[in-house]
Amino acid sequence: MKRHSMILIALIGLSALAYDYQITNGQQPGTRREVTSSANTPAISETPKGKALVEKLPEGVEGVIFEKGLVKAKSGYKFVKKNNKVMLMSTGTGGILGAGGSWQCMCKGTGNGTCEPLIVDNHLSCVRKDCSEGCYLWVVVGKAKAEILRY
Numbered sequence: 001m002k003r004h005s006m007i008l009i010a011l012i013g014l015s016a017l018a019y020d021y022q023i024t025n026g027q028q029p030g031t032r033r034e035v036t037s038s039a040n041t042p043a044i045s046e047t048p049k050g051k052a053l054v055e056k057l058p059e060g061v062e063g064v065i066f067e068k069g070l071v072k073a074k075s076g077y078k079f080v081k082k083n084n085k086v087m088l089m090s091t092g093t094g095g096i097l098g099a100g101g102s103w104q105c106m107c108k109g110t111g112n113g114t115c116e117p118l119i120v121d122n123h124l125s126c127v128r129k130d131c132s133e134g135c136y137l138w139v140v141v142g143k144a145k146a147e148i149l150r151y
Contacts, residue, residue: 048118048125050137050149057148060141061101063088064124069149071103071137073122079103086117086124101141109133115151126151 049069063077086103107115109132128135135151
């Protein structure tokens, strides 16, 4: 009986320490299982603007408006994310995927930085994550590839 009491006291003590550890490290008790990873969901409330690297888009790019550091899909088009690339899709009859080129965010520099596409309100931009020399939005039309914006 004495041994069971000692084990019970030890378990209560460990539970109290674990509870205290959660509180002092900023986590409320009972929320451990409710936390979800935000690795794929950047916490951005508005579309980031980039620095324009060209005055106009290359020939063959269609379905977008390019102004003031933003790329926006025109009415009748929408951006569709596939892996780390973004395609422009015609929403009219047939829904042609890849109409007007494909888009990609690329990280330049050394290290393990990433650059991910972000679509907010039919605007396309890139989210920079530790790119030492910048994050670039590229468009590819046929065999032509051009840097459009720097983030």
